[in-house]
Amino acid sequence: MAVAPGTARQENPLAEGLALRPSPDPCALVIFGASGDLAHRKLLPALYALALRRLLPSRFAIVGVARTAATDESFREDMKAAVQEHARDPFRQDVWAKLAASLHYVATDFADAGGEDALHRLLERLDQERGLGGNRVYYLAVPPPAVSPIVDALGRRRDGRGWTRLIVEKPFGHDLASARALTAKLRACFAEEEIFRIDHYLGKETVQNLLALRFANGIFEPIWNRQFVDHVQITVAESIGIEGRAGYYEQAGAIRDIFQNHLLQLLALTAMEPPIDFTAESVRNEKVKVLRALRTPGPRSVVRGQYGRGFVEGVEVPAYREEEGVAPDSITETYVAAKLYVDNWRWADTPFYVRMGKRLARRETTIAIQFKRAPHPPFEEIAAEGLRPNVLLVHVQPDEGVSLAIGAKVPGQGMTIRTVHMDFLYGGAFRTGMPEAYERLILDTLLGDSTLFTRTDEVEEQWSLVDAIVAAWQRDRPAFPNYAAGTWGPPSADDLMHRDGRSWRRH
Numbered sequence: 001m002a003v004a005p006g007t008a009r010q011e012n013p014l015a016e017g018l019a020l021r022p023s024p025d026p027c028a029l030v031i032f033g034a035s036g037d038l039a040h041r042k043l044l045p046a047l048y049a050l051a052l053r054r055l056l057p058s059r060f061a062i063v064g065v066a067r068t069a070a071t072d073e074s075f076r077e078d079m080k081a082a083v084q085e086h087a088r089d090p091f092r093q094d095v096w097a098k099l100a101a102s103l104h105y106v107a108t109d110f111a112d113a114g115g116e117d118a119l120h121r122l123l124e125r126l127d128q129e130r131g132l133g134g135n136r137v138y139y140l141a142v143p144p145p146a147v148s149p150i151v152d153a154l155g156r157r158r159d160g161r162g163w164t165r166l167i168v169e170k171p172f173g174h175d176l177a178s179a180r181a182l183t184a185k186l187r188a189c190f191a192e193e194e195i196f197r198i199d200h201y202l203g204k205e206t207v208q209n210l211l212a213l214r215f216a217n218g219i220f221e222p223i224w225n226r227q228f229v230d231h232v233q234i235t236v237a238e239s240i241g242i243e244g245r246a247g248y249y250e251q252a253g254a255i256r257d258i259f260q261n262h263l264l265q266l267l268a269l270t271a272m273e274p275p276i277d278f279t280a281e282s283v284r285n286e287k288v289k290v291l292r293a294l295r296t297p298g299p300r301s302v303v304r305g306q307y308g309r310g311f312v313e314g315v316e317v318p319a320y321r322e323e324e325g326v327a328p329d330s331i332t333e334t335y336v337a338a339k340l341y342v343d344n345w346r347w348a349d350t351p352f353y354v355r356m357g358k359r360l361a362r363r364e365t366t367i368a369i370q371f372k373r374a375p376h377p378p379f380e381e382i383a384a385e386g387l388r389p390n391v392l393l394v395h396v397q398p399d400e401g402v403s404l405a406i407g408a409k410v411p412g413q414g415m416t417i418r419t420v421h422m423d424f425l426y427g428g429a430f431r432t433g434m435p436e437a438y439e440r441l442i443l444d445t446l447l448g449d450s451t452l453f454t455r456t457d458e459v460e461e462q463w464s465l466v467d468a469i470v471a472a473w474q475r476d477r478p479a480f481p482n483y484a485a486g487t488w489g490p491p492s493a494d495d496l497m498h499r500d501g502r503s504w505r506r507h
């Protein structure tokens with residue numbers, strides 16, 4: 001791998017497998033929304049993990065920005081507590097002390113005239129003191145209405161020194177029109193290559209392993225198509241409810257919260273053609289082709305649901321309509337299942353069944369590739385409990401790994417066949433902690449690698465599909481709630497499969 005000018009390699013025994021990665025240029029990382037949940041639970045713990053592995057630039061500064069009053073000192077204390085509570089590694093005072101020395105805080109409101117002045121002055125000073133060269137990463141960890149004034153102010157202050165990158169959190173718009181408007185707003189000040197739209201699923205190790213599984217192994221690619229695959233099932237199940245975020249969820253629902261981004265990205269990675277290389281543009285070119293090839297499903301191919309009261313892991317939980325902040329007659333969906341088709345040569349007529357929901361029986365994200373049955377089934381009659389077809393199951397979370405279901409002979413006399421599993425579990429194979437998605441995504445941004453970020457054309461294709469589904473929903477009023485919390489969703493989702501002579505994977 002070529003090393004960009006001005007970058008140096010670091011000795012780093014903790015960075016297993018990353019030894020050949022260049023170290024990022026000096027820069028300042030500005031986190032807007034530094035007093036918020038994301039900064040506390042994910043961003044600072046991720047930065048601590050990178051600091052521990054000595055993956056951050058040698059000359060670096062982190063500037064937290066929010067309206068809440070705080071000083072550098074109180075911000076450092078606050079962030080220290082966040083790291084102690086949420087980091088995946090044991091807390092080390094020496095590592096923290098070094099990271100804390102690079103932390104600063106600016107209390108301001110960018111919506112006010114001159115709201116950006118204090119930040120601008122601090123960055124200028126840090127440039128001089130630390131030699132950051134004017135390089136900036138701006139992380140927009142703020143609610144959507146706060147984005148516009150921040151972007152406008154950043155655009156006004158661009159002076160052509162150093163490089164600039166902008167990380168934008170989800171949600172990226174509410175529909176196609178608003179996503180386009182947001183893109184236009186960002187593009188007025190930033191080039192597409194400078195915009196890093198986060199879909200944190202792409203930062204997960206297991207999602208990246210899907211690419212490794214498919215393209216680093218010769219045995220899968222020849223059978224990864226309509227001739228050998230019967231269908232694909234993708235499940236994004238959460239056992240939690242809306243966790244006090246009714247304001248957001250009432251507007252979003254499962255289709256905007258999960259389907260539009262994480263789920264369609266998982267589908268695109270599963271279905272895409274091999275890219276010619278692993279540069280950001282090649283990978284994203286292949287993903288967007290899949291998204292473009294997705295056929296809009298008819299109303300019979302989409303099921304929506306909303307949970308009623310029930311028991312999740314033995315604890316009684318209220319119905320969605322009883323959650324704080326939710327309208328008592330809300331028709332926001334907390335569950336979606338759909339049958340999708342990718343209309344191209346590889347996948348024509350191969351259904352992709354997808355489902356996602358809240359308050360389901362268990363937290364689980366999986367991609368199951370179900371292969372066609374053996375063409376001539378000599379063992380069918382003697383198989384114990386019926387011989388099941390081969391399934392390659394990618395566990396995205398939890399229990400990260402890959403498992404292949406195969407038929408095997410039961411030991412003893414006679415020829416009894418049973419389905420067994422060949423398992424690869426990350427924890428067992430590598431004996432190393434799994435990095436958090438945000439570690440990878442922050443580091444990639446510092447390095448300027450946008451492979452694991454969503455490009456504007458992908459976002460637009462995703463919204464086009466969602467808009468079409470949501471438009472069809474306007475025609476009737478669903479009878480909600482239609483599934484009990486702690487189950488696997490509404491019965492109509494089972495019917496969606498049964499009509500095709502198939503069923504959702506057993507759990």
Ligand SMILES: NC(=O)c1ccc[n+]([C@@H]2O[C@H](COP(=O)([O-])OP(=O)(O)OC[C@H]3O[C@@H](n4cnc5c(N)ncnc54)[C@H](OP(=O)(O)O)[C@@H]3O)[C@@H](O)[C@H]2O)c1
Binds near residue numbers: 032034068141142143
């Ligand atoms: N939390 C997560 O796990 C998560 C996951 C995925 C995506 N996201 C996205 O990340 C963003 C932040 O989420 P969050 O959970 O951290 O939200 P949050 O806890 O409500 O924090 C929002 C932050 O933005 C600041 N803020 C709010 N209104 C503002 C305004 N008008 N102008 C400037 N700053 C403002 C708040 O600080 P002050 O009030 O002090 O200004 C606070 O620091 C959202 O877009 C969310 O959808 C979050």
